[in-house]
């Protein structure tokens with residue numbers, strides 16, 4: 001079997017809460033990038049790439065000549081070939097990671113279809129038939145609505161008043177719903193302040209504290225880990241085993257979060273999971289902002305790895321998500337069923353996807369949305385934040 005062509009499908013998607021068709025100019029900059037790899041055997045594979053989708057689409061067209069003529073079942077050989085081909089563009093960036101991921105995902109889809117088995121069977125078989133999910137809530141009302149739908153874990157975000165927000169959520173949902181918190185990792189907090197937030201959250205038993213400082217600040221992770229007895233999570237902005245290596249090898253996190261659309265596909269994710277297993281670290285793929293093909297990939301991966309913890313999901317995502325994917329997975333009782341069809345077990349509605357061309361793919365926090373900046377500094381758009389006004393982090 002030989003690869004004959006690669007086609008890309010870049011679409012505009014809305015964020016949760018937006019209508020299917022918002023008024024012009026009212027919509028955001030969320031993009032989903034899908035690809036299809038065609039073969040001379042008539043089998044087609046589908047994949048999804050994050051990592052800056054508009055840019056990754058260009059990377060895919062650059063890489064396509066290297067794919068044509070290869071046997072798509074040689075997933076490791078192709079991953080090695082593409083990695084070394086991209087070497088001159090930098091080794092572990094998420095753009096290259098995004099391209100590698102979508103291609104690898106589509107190749108495993110082809111391999112599964114050629115053999116008539118689901119991808120999880122090729123990854124070592126299935127440890128579980130359904131995957132627990134967590135969804136996002138920032139207010140007690142949102143959390144209670146998710147709990148009423150059977151969701152058993154939630155995540156809140158943002159660094160503004162994190163302890164008080166967490167305490168309010170814990171009081172609302174009680175002890176039988178797990179709660180994680182994402183501090184979103186630009187250096188909003190110094191390591192000292194992040195450690196203090198982590199210690200303040202100890203009594204509320206967070207499922208994890210995610211990106212408490214910038215993910216490249218490994219010294220910060222060491223300091224927080226040593227100061228507080230709470231699970232730490234990170235890894236969504238890195239790609240491949242080389243990007244995730246130090247977080248795992250130095251036991252800086254308890255939960256590793258490779259992004260299902262840009263960490264390098266099944267070939268890399270399976271290795272990352274193995275490295276994590278040797279350190280008793282669990283895997284919770286970053287998936288919430290991704291499209292529905294990556295979600296399928298995460299289900300196959302989490303079915304097959306012993307240290308799979310939970311999958312991120314906007315359980316009330318934009319209505320267009322249902323229209324994009326066939327079939328659309330529906331959560332029941334806080335779980336998604338593991339697909340059983342050959343390959344990934346899904347396809348996109350090409351007509352719907354093509355009817356939603358991209359309208360842009362970057363944004364910066366506005367003064368209105370930038371509530372986590374120290375008041376009066378939002379216009380400065382500081383990556384390394386002002387350290388004034390520290391009391392706002394610690395209110396309980």
Ligand SMILES: [Mg+2]
Pocket residue numbers: 182184210211236
């Ligand atoms: Mg995150």
